[in-house]
Amino acid sequence: MKKLVFATNNKHKLEEVAPLIKSHFELLSLADIACFEEIEEPHDTLIDNAFEKARFIYNRYKMDCFADDTGLEIDALDGRPGVYSARYAGENCSFQDNVKKVLLEMKGQKMRTARFKTVIALILNGREYSFEGVVEGEIIDQQSGTEGFGYDPIFRPNGYAETFAEMSLKEKNKISHRALASKKLIDFLNAI
Ligand code: IMP
Numbered sequence: 001m002k003k004l005v006f007a008t009n010n011k012h013k014l015e016e017v018a019p020l021i022k023s024h025f026e027l028l029s030l031a032d033i034a035c036f037e038e039i040e041e042p043h044d045t046l047i048d049n050a051f052e053k054a055r056f057i058y059n060r061y062k063m064d065c066f067a068d069d070t071g072l073e074i075d076a077l078d079g080r081p082g083v084y085s086a087r088y089a090g091e092n093c094s095f096q097d098n099v100k101k102v103l104l105e106m107k108g109q110k111m112r113t114a115r116f117k118t119v120i121a122l123i124l125n126g127r128e129y130s131f132e133g134v135v136e137g138e139i140i141d142q143q144s145g146t147e148g149f150g151y152d153p154i155f156r157p158n159g160y161a162e163t164f165a166e167m168s169l170k171e172k173n174k175i176s177h178r179a180l181a182s183k184k185l186i187d188f189l190n191a192i
Contacts, residue, residue: 001025001026002025002026003026003063003064004021004025004026004027004028004063004064004065004066004189005028005029005030005033005057005061005063005064005065005066006018006021006027006029006065006067007030007053007056007065007066007067008053008067008068009029009031009038010149012149012150013068014029015169016172016173016178016179016182017068017178017182020173020179020182020183020186021182021185021186024189024190025189028063030057033057033061033063035057035060035061039053039057039067040052040056041069041086043083044083045083046069046071046117046118046119047069047119047130049083050067050068050119050120050121050130051067051121051128052067053067053069053121054066054067054121054123054128057123058126064122064124065122065123066120066121066123066185067120068119068120068121068181069083069118069119069121070085070116070117070118070119070177070178071083071084071085071117072085072102072114072115072116073114073115073117074102074106074139075114076106076109076111076112076113077105077106080105081098081102085098085151086098088101088102089101095150095151098150098151099143099150099151099153099154102139102154103141106139106141107141112138112139112140113136113137113138114137114155115134115135115136115137116134116137116155116176116177116178117132117133117134117177118134118177118178118181119131119132119181120132120133120181120182120184120185122185122188124189124192131181131182131184131185131188132181132184133176133177133178133179133181133182133183133184134177134180135175135176135180136157136158137155137156137158137160138155138156138158139154139155139156140155140156140163142154144162144163145163145164145165145166146165147164147165147166147168147172148164148165148167148172152164152165152172153165157175157176160175164176
């Protein structure tokens with residue numbers, strides 16, 4: 001089976017994407033290839049950050065790889081935290097710090113619409129491709145649920161009564177931004 005590196009250190013992301021990709025490719029994590037460095041995300045767009053990570057791995061390890069970058073865009077906050085979702089509450093902040101900051105900024109706000117957007121950057125045989133997944137929803141006014149990670153406890157996808165953090169991994173994987181982008185990646189990989 002062909003090897004494909006997923007350039008992430010986030011075990012939640014690996015858990016989400018591995019079941020989608022496993023039957024098609026041998027998915028390797030950064031730990032599997034003994035890459036323990038923090039890869040920079042210096043750009044102000046998801047796609048540039050995703051390619052930064054993928055190129056870092058491709059150039060250093062010469063292995064086919066993909067990387068994702070995800071942001072939560074909240075309309076009432078002019079699209080924030082967006083590309084700054086990971087460190088919204090400051091350097092070395094926790095998921096909880098970020099969630100609390102968003103809840104504070106959204107306090108009393110009537111417009112609650114938001115979306116998660118994932119961009120996957122793939123480098124295969126030296127060529128670059130990208131795939132996007134978006135899920136629309138809203139920011140609820142208090143945390144609910146303990147599954148998932150990041151902003152999951154305050155994001156409720158449209159058409160559902162639960163937040164992502166109240167869904168099982170299997171349920172989240174049916175509709176999530178990362179699952180949608182991953183499916184596009186898999187369809188592409190299957191077609192070549
Ligand atoms: P990253 O740069 O792609 O790792 O994602 C940036 C930040 O977005 C993460 O640190 C999380 O806070 C958040 N995030 C990414 N994906 C998800 C998700 O599926 N659910 C909730 N939050 C997420």
